[in-house]
Amino acid sequence: MILYLMRHGQTDWNIKGRTQGWKDTLLNDGGIAQARLAAEKLKDVPIETIYASDLKRARKTADIISAALDLPIHYTQKLREMNFGKAEGIKKTDLAAKFPYIYQAFNDIKNPGRDEIGYPNGETIGQVQQRFIKFVNRLRTDGRQNVLLVTHGMLIRLFTESVLKKTIRLDNGSVLRLIFDEKTKRFRSPKILF
Numbered sequence: 001m002i003l004y005l006m007r008h009g010q011t012d013w014n015i016k017g018r019t020q021g022w023k024d025t026l027l028n029d030g031g032i033a034q035a036r037l038a039a040e041k042l043k044d045v046p047i048e049t050i051y052a053s054d055l056k057r058a059r060k061t062a063d064i065i066s067a068a069l070d071l072p073i074h075y076t077q078k079l080r081e082m083n084f085g086k087a088e089g090i091k092k093t094d095l096a097a098k099f100p101y102i103y104q105a106f107n108d109i110k111n112p113g114r115d116e117i118g119y120p121n122g123e124t125i126g127q128v129q130q131r132f133i134k135f136v137n138r139l140r141t142d143g144r145q146n147v148l149l150v151t152h153g154m155l156i157r158l159f160t161e162s163v164l165k166k167t168i169r170l171d172n173g174s175v176l177r178l179i180f181d182e183k184t185k186r187f188r189s190p191k192i193l194f
Contacts, residue, residue, distance in 0.1 A: 001145055002180070007151070027061065047148045050062055051149050052075050082152075084119045156168070164190060
């Protein structure tokens with residue numbers, strides 16, 4: 001199985017550096033342009049189907065790509081961004097001051113208690129990783145081979161930290177390719193396509 005993980009196009013909150021989470025923000029003109037450019041770049045990639053977060057910014061990104069590639073699309077809450085609870089809407093530069101312990105734990109993948117960390121009224125890191133891993137495992141057992149997942153930056157980051165033990169951050173409109181090795185039952189060969 002080959003997974004293509006795409007971060008949705010840009011929003012005004014991305015520009016302002018605000019934590020979005022489950023806030024249902026829209027793509028801006030730059031984000032729409034990023035989605036169109038991504039669709040053009042993905043035309044020669046052997047994608048069979050598209051799954052996308054049901055939040056508007058990911059939906060719009062996926063809609064543009066689906067129309068350009070003439071591929072089916074499925075929306076799901078399982079691909080939503082992490083629910084940041086009380087941190088949603090806060091500028092990322094202010095998170096360290098407002099939630100110092102939580103902010104530090106998010107950026108320390110070697111912290112042994114990290115899975116239990118989450119912002120007040122939000123999901124924990126472990127909950128997000130498990131939500132996404134269960135979804136990907138279902139795709140594998142269903143026999144999916146080349147799948148594009150249009151989702152969110154933190155969700156992709158937490159997934160790669162879980163399965164690759166390293167942090168990968170994607171820009172808006174970027175795509176990361178991961179290959180699942182059936183022999184080792186692990187993901188390997190991460191490559192940012194664009």
